[in-house]
Amino acid sequence: MPSISMTVNGKSVSGEVEGRTLLVQFLREDLGLTGTHVGCDTSQCGACVVHVNGESVKACTMLAASADGAEVATIEGMANADGSLGVIQQAFQDHHGLQCGFCTPGMVMSAADLLQKNKNPSEGEIREWLEGNICRCTGYHNIVKAIQAAAAAGA
């Protein structure tokens, strides 16, 4: 059983995992960070998107052991220090960019990666970027609006 340690949302964590333990399982089951969700088994839906070393990845398509030593960020770490919603989170609420909420953590983490790479994305660029995130509720319309608003707010 590999011993792993990593930084998750700024805190050092460690654990013993099986080789086959996925990063998302380590987050949900070992660390109790259940905000990261699993919606599929073919790396399509994006409900599990987290950041590893600053890049968005699908936590269901990465072994926990491969993230040994990495800096991991999840939806639980996206709020402001005072607990208020971060800029992207607030934009999602303001623009009704979520309904059932299940895809939402992945959407927010994916959007955050987009906005760190492209400060002012066009609608088309946002839609293309979200290729790896499936939402069954919103029709994406308000997610796109929320990300545009977050960009305008300087996320």
Next chain:
Amino acid sequence: MPKDQGIGASSKRREDVRFLTGKGQYTDDINRPGQTYAYFLRSNVAHGKINGIDTSAAASAPGVVGIFTAKDLEAAGGVPCGWQVTDKHGEPMKEPKHPILAEGKVCHVGDPIAAVIAESLNQARDAAELIDLDIEELPPVIDMRAAISGGPTVHDEAPDNICFDWDFIADNKEAVDQAIAGAHHVTTLTLTNNRLVANAVEPRCAIGEYDAARDEHTLYTTSQNPHVIRLLMGAFVLSIPEHKLRVVAPDVGGGFGSKIYHYAEEAFVTWAAKAVGRPIKWTADRSESFMSDAQGRDHQTKVELALDENGKFLALRCETLANMGAYLSTFAPCVPTYLHGTLLSGNYTTPVIHTNVKAVFTNTVPVDAYRGAGRPEATFQLERTIDKAAREMGIDPVELRKRNFIAPDAFPYQTPVAVQYDTGNYGATMDKAVAMADLDSYAARKTASEAKGKRRGLGIASYIEACGIAPSSLVGALGARAGLYEAATVRVNPTGNVAVMTGSHSHGQGHETTFAQVVAEMLGCDEANVDIVHGDTAKIPFGMGTYGSRSIAVGGSAIVRSVEKIIEKGKKIAAHLMEAAEADVTFADGQFSVAGTDKSVDWGTVALTAYVPHNFPHETLEPGLEETSFYDPANFTYPAGAYICEVEVDADTGKVDIASFVAADDFGNVINPMIVEGQVHGGLTQGLGQALLENCVYDENGQLVSASLMDYAMPRADDMPSFGVDHSCQTPCTHNPLGVKGCGEAGAIGSPPALVNAVVDALSDLGVTHIDMPVSPGRVWAAIQAAQN
């Protein structure tokens, strides 16, 4: 100026905070002390006889807690069907048993055969691979026409694979046949309404738990209606009385119909938690969802529409084969019948209508309601056929519809298919949509598309739906085995804040916000003082749940009724406090006042006094401030609207791009415009997904070809446009207290014909008259080839 509170305000959703911070609690986020994990061994063949199941090697595998097969569940009932259809001969539908685990035979790929419970999911799955199955494969039947034409039999109870053969309305048949025989013009269209998979992003999950000391069962489950699950599972499957069975549906990650039904896995974990004495969790992986969640649609229909020389509709005849799959899911029989036949009048004055529906068993996953359920199928038939008729007769498609719309002064309007529309104005939504779509400049857009080498097409569709699925008297007459009212308790706490226990279930619809807006409006209080509680049979008096766009129309009305009772009780208390006659007390803006005086008491005083009744006249005034209502409406509600789609087609590749889409809906009164618009966006995308991308496909052996998201094409952000939506054309419902109609399904109902009509329009000069959904690039290209050859 828009309101910032109450009815009509776009209040931000309070539930969003937990969802946006990762603090939602979905079923799979719950872990119970001592929890074990279930894995279902499922059939990998579509049809077979089980000759033996040897679990001995698996039983001794590491971590195994228990292994169960059908023989362990002999005392349990089958998974019940909640709706009975009587066929044209007066016989009840054929209703073969749907066992929790397969009994002697398997009927579809994914049929559960055995369940392994172990300390971890991996151990359960490892052990399941050691189960030795002896299954004798039988020839399967997948195609509906083959099934009713002497194909292999799925169930002995239905040798011809026909579950029921239904005529609606039988008495209309002769008149319809005559009108079609003598008509100036008859438009005929044969079409398929493609099979879909709901694919809520949260897979189904169930946790069973048993408290031996109290003899109490708890089921945590991904359900749209926990009380219905308690009723069906408790009464019909496991014989557990309601007071010993708690069903909790916490945050649920989308349903779209697929989480209405009672599923075998729910019954199994509830039963087995007692058998093994430990909590049991089962979570579907997506591949499992594809072969165990009830699927949607799958109709094949021939439509004939008779018209006179002016384009007036004279008669409509529809013949449909409806796939039930291998077993009858909870609501399956009502989808192609009462949710479909009753909508064939559409928005139109067609005087006589007849439909025949044959429901067919096949060796495929059961089919049941999916967003819209029956109404999308009816609308697609009508709106595609009207579009074809317009083209054949050389009449503008907007004009042809308008010539046949039910006039706004004709309501209430009795259709020839049983239902009576209470109100509507179909011309208004059509005019609105036409204005939104800017059709005056369409020709210029078409020219611009052609300059890019693309073909542009314009598609029009109207729709009407029967929503607020309820009236118990009506659905009872139509075969429902349950009532379809809704319940709500409103509890005013001593310091004046309010808890509302509703039988509706929110799994994305935002009830926690909208229901609070309704209550705050009525009580003149801040929305933040109102808490909405749902999803737990231990906390809520009763409920029939959320589906059929019924939550605000039925569940919201039940809340209104309870708040009205609260206000009446409050007036009694206020009258007592002010030493006035109850009849003289009025309530407005959170104040109880005596008419014609300056005497008043505020809400907080009345609430506190209700619980500190030191000098109540107890013979006439009880302490407390809590009221419960069961609301059973007089009729369905009838949202309607008009949708316009423009597409660009790349004829070289067959690729269709949605250039624009506008939707003008009449939902009656609107509680929260932001949420209503979000519901429309989502519905449109599911409808456009059906029309453009999604297809659940089996091969001839019954293997699911589109068995994962690698092959089942879900609409993504870059497949969809930004939408233009409008709900300003409002004819409020005449028979519920809020004047609301429901908005959840509209988009999925009206959008498929709008898109397909647009694609056909783009290709009509090549001779293309119809393309079945999904209008995938390969199909578009093939249709062009076929038309040109």
Next chain:
Amino acid sequence: MYSFDYVKPGSIDEAVAALQAEDAQALGGGQTLIPTLRQRLAQPSVLVDLGGCLDAGVASQDGGCRIGGGATHASVAASADAPKWLRAVADGIGDPQVRNRGTIGGSLANNDPASDYPAAVLGSGAEISTNARTIAADDYFQGMFETALNEGEIITGVTFPKLEAANYQKFDQPASRFALVGVFVGKGAGGVRVAVTGASESGVHRWADAEAALAGNFSTDAVPGAPSADGVISDLHGSAEYRAHLVAVLTRRAVAAAG
């Protein structure tokens, strides 16, 4: 997933040694392998994570470029050292999260019949370097999921030549977003090469008729009509005839876009 051991060697030599174990398997970015493992469609005894030993860099070289076997698609797409046509190929693979993890070495070792990099490698005439040797693209691809790699051989890098004109046209399979058909057209010192992915039951391949026609006349008019549909993949997303038709359409578009 079945149980397996996990190792992450610090050097290529250690990785090669670790891969000598029976049923050992190399793990690149894992974007295909991990879903495969989750479906229990593979049962390795040990996964050898190459993330700790492979070069992940992108460097310009003789007008072309050299890409480390561990370079992610995202890093290729973002690199100013890679030619524009290659960046576009990388940027069209999967989705952003797949591009952030998936590697060129993993993609080529897997040789999915609908993946993008094989078309770019074959169509550009690139060379694949392993721990043991260098393999020409024409020798490397040997059918669906089949390559010239020996057991335990690791792709350490890919060298793309300078091309005068090149373009890759991908037509998405709507669900997986792999190529329903993809065509790479490259014109360089070695002449014109046309490589097709997604279409053939034998995996990525060159379209000789188109190459011959384009060699003398590099224009859309020269592109032949659709190739034979024999041996072309047919599934729910498209018939063999449709895919064959797309091969010609996409070749024309690639020639037009290559300029």
